[in-house]
Amino acid sequence: MSQAASPTEINPLRQALPRTRVPQPCALVLFGATGDLAHRKLVPALFQLARGGNLPSDYAIVGFARRDWTDAELRAEYEKTLAKDTGGSEFSAVWAQFANRLAFVPGTFDDPAAYQRLKQTLESLDRTHGTSGNRVYYLAVAPEFFATIIDHLGQAGLIDPWQQESPWSRVVIEKPFGRDLHSARALNREVSRVLDESQVYRIDHYLGKETVQNILALRFGNTIFEPVWDRRYIHSVQVTVAEEVGMAGGRGAYYDTAGALRDMVQNHMMQLLCLVAMEPPVDLSADAVRNEKVKVLQALPQWRPDDVVQNVVRAQYTAGSIQGAEVPGYLQEKGVSPQSRTDTFVAIRLELHTWRWAGVPFFLRTGKRLPKRATEIAVQFRRPPTQLFEPEMDGQSGVNQLVLRIQPNEGASLAFEAKIPGSRRRLQEVRMDFRYGTAFAVPPPEAYERLLLDVMLGDQSLFTRTDEVESAWRFITSILDAWQRPEAPPPVTYVAGSWGPEAADALITADGARWRRL
Ligand code: BG6
Secondary structure (H helix, E strand, O other): OOOOOOOOOOOOOOOOOOOOOOOOOEEEEEEOOOOHHHHHHHHHHHHHHHHOOOOOOOEEEEEEEOOOOOHHHHHHHHHHHHHHHOOHHHHHHHHHHHHOOEEEEEOOOOOHHHHHHHHHHHHHHHHHHOOOOOEEEEEOOOHHHHHHHHHHHHHOOOOOOOOOOOOOEEEEEOOOOOOOHHHHHHHHHHHHHHOOHHHEEEOOHHHHOHHHHHHHHHHHOOOOOHHHOOOOOEEEEEEEEEOOOOOHHHOHHHHHHHOHHHHHHHHHHHHHHHHHHOOOOOOOOHHHHHHHHHHHHHOOOOOOHHHHHHHEEEEEEEOEEEOOEEEOOHHHOOOOOOOOOOOOEEEEEEEOOOOOOOOOEEEEEEEOOOOOOEEEEEEEEOOOOOOOOEOOOOOOOOOOEEEEEEEOOOEEEEEEEEEOOOOOOEEEEEEEEEEHHHHHOOOOOOHHHHHHHHHHHOOOOOOEOHHHHHHHHHHHHHHHHHHHOOOOOOOEEEEOOOOOOHHHHHHHHOOOOOOOOO
């Protein structure tokens, strides 16, 4: 299940999604309604959608979880969650309407009787709340329950694969979608026994981020970038997803079974790579975009264990300090095995075997307990063919870089050379900068709002398809397999609060590049 560092704020100034697309009436069933993701992300996102008038005129939200709650208890709980971040008279008015749409069905995920109770509740909501038989089932639960729930939904007649038009049923599946290629395939088989691919919405919340969607806008909505977007002009591409957080919120036990490669690279970073490297789609329909993304994943290298040693650095943090505060090492975190070899940092150098990208290195790095939270993509262009000007002091002249800041300080900047005023022909790097906050006056909407709305609208563009997930796992599994071998070197260490191990620097300097200090 997705966990993010910061709590959701319901900021009245935040940009509401434009009210141009309002979904058909429907009921949304939240499996795991009492859990962390529901409280931190999903319920605030639904409330914000209600507040912006983006939910259908007739809707209902049904919580399904093991706790023996009543409708009233669910309402009281969600009111507490939402009132923490917002308040005032406007809150009360929206809340009153929202609360009236909430219902709760207690049950365990493997109890057929509970699904029958759910069915009765949904049918009764169709009559009282006009939800028209349309359903969204959101699986905000631990991954071991995905197949069980889908199977029971099918058996209880809550999903009909042949009813795709109206009334429709759709299932949203949180990450992690499998632990390796084998388990992802097995899960896809289970899912496809009950659901048609057009009913499956696999979440990668990075795709809901406005700045991530803007990658395609920047590339294909302008004429100035795309002509230089290939091996002839681009020297290398760096993708960084840095996090300050460690194992906060009792995540150690889960994380120790996952690690950075599974938790961040297989999904979020592979998606960023796809958007930077894909060919232009014929249009922006879900399948046109996903077809192009799959081609990038299919062009990932096929590595043998030796290649993994050469091209991947895995590391674990030791005790250190972040922003002046002492923090423990990974092996001392609660829920983590003292002998753990789990990766909390990964750096990868890879090349894509395509016409556009042959020979261009892509460097990916992600880690917990790095000095700050920052996600960005830096595209470094080649130097001019001859050097007419005096080099900069650090010898870096001519290194043009386009940096897409995914978060925070969402925006983009282009670094280029300008002549320092005076009689010498010496250059200095200067920047053109675009900031979302300044350009659009309000911060972008939360990823989950956009994604929930798209599910209700039946738009799968920002959700991952079976072949996409499996192609990403094929590459990641080759790394995991190499790490499993007895002769595989153990993770190296880095001090919490540093930018990772020295070995990660060595990975990139051989190509005449260096990691950006953010
Ligand atoms: C989640 C990972 O998918 O993404 C977490 O499980 C990570 O470990 C989080 O912290 C990062 O999300 P964001 O939106 O804060 O960058």
